[in-house]
Amino acid sequence: MWSVIEKDDLMMNGLTSHDFRSAIHTLGISGRVVCLHTSLRSFGRIQAPSPDMAAKMVINAFLDEGCTLLVPTFSRIFEVAPPPSAMFVPHNALDTRNINQLWYDYLVAIRSDYQTPHFTPQTTLLDVRDMGILPTVLLQMDGHIRGNHPLMSFTAIGDHAETLVKSQQPDDGYAPMRELIGLNGVVGLLGVGYERMSLLHYAEKLAGRRLFIRWAMNADGEIIPAEVGGCSNGFEKFAPYLNPLAKVAIVGKSLWRFYEAEDVATRASARIKQTPTITQCDNPACAFCRDVLSQK
Template sequence: MGATGTAAGPTVTSAELVDGLRMVGLGRGSEVLVHSSLSSFGYVDGGAEAVCAALTEVCGTVVMPAGTWDLTGLPAPPGMVRPHNAFWNAETWPDFDERLSKATSFRIDLPVDRWLGKIPETFRQISSPFRTEHPLFSYQAAGPAAERILAAQRLDWPLGPIEALEGDVLLLGVTHTSNTTIHLAEQYLGRSRFYRYAKTADGRWLELPNIPGESHEFDAIEPVLRSATKEVRIGKARVRRIPKQAVLSATRKLVEADPAALLCTDDPTCRCAAALEQRLVSLGQRR
């Protein structure tokens, strides 16, 4: 580690970030989908900017989530109920209209949802020249494959950029509960396909299909992916590189063996219950 430090531990330097990324096998030919937590590293000299710089220095193409749910998201309109959708409706149209007026219209320059962390927002500000225009579930990217990957997103297929990625998932100090590639595999199997709603302009809203659901049980996939995972510690952060195809294959294997795999089964109010019903319908076991 670096020579200086704080009460939180030694300082993580830019050189250590670069070296750590290279140690998991990343290079200029890499395409990576990054999920991250800045605080997981401890103190980073240069903060989120240093992490973004290390990623773009080491990797060829870097992709990150850039969703705006906290700003643009809406309840379902009154009476609009989709099967196994696990979402709440505004009680009345005046209530819906009030929420619509308070929400933010999607713009390409909106901040990234705070839940996604500081690194994606910093990446948007200083690194990423491209961002998709999905009003809930946008992605951003930098590098030679950025435009090709982002062009795969449609309003009815928000996970298209993951599908187009020819590379790896990179978990920077986060668990598989942040691994949206698992959601893509679920959706291939007819599970975790939800309708959600967003404000697109003043007085205008849109219904958006194939929004993924819960992920709080996704760490159960870790033993299945262990042999495919390359791992290193950078500061306090557990950094893992997993091939995208390995994530898709492992998820398929688990869900085909058990429709409830990677879902919670003890809370009937959770979206996991609706996702399971969707899978059973796809298998012809429900109507």
């Protein structure tokens, strides 16, 4: 389904809240639970005084249309060096004999700068550069709820926020994807590709894969294992199977694609079972892509 949101003066004045709401309405996702992966830059000009205000305008457009929003708010900044027990975790894309301590020391220094030595769901720190501006802004908004995962939390806002994230735990990182499906939710790619679609890592789990383990410190100062996803650089290979499921709109300069979460999970996990190499990236040295196939 194609719908084009166009105005003669679009490039002159930029997109407004009205443009976003009419796109959401036209796509038929008003009132739905929506997981968003967004490149704000892809939209072109937005009628807002700052990028933060532009992000807030997009978020509020979804909320005003009765949607609940779910976004990844990952924070690998809280990762700590693997404990000695890490050597007993097989196929974990980690060479435990060759740990880069300097990197972990650097993360400790950053956390100290922000005076947040460990993660809690109340923390608003995240990996800004990887996550982008929309999750960063959503995490600052009143009423948001962040899942309890030190490295890979999801954050939600809106009526179903609590249901979406409350079951997330360090050893159940993709619980919000399961809840998204349970709530009959949709996934939106707003100017980004399949490599950003967290749901595809959940599809890997559904296909029987164990994901990866990294470590973080809890509030008691203990080092705890946490489930994380692997490499997603090859996920564009799902395009021939998932593109037919998309509802599409052009908003400003951005391609918005929306998918029923359950349909994506079902189709992608079946594909992974049938052709496990579909998730592989192009880098022959990628330890994640090597180990995710060698688990058997």
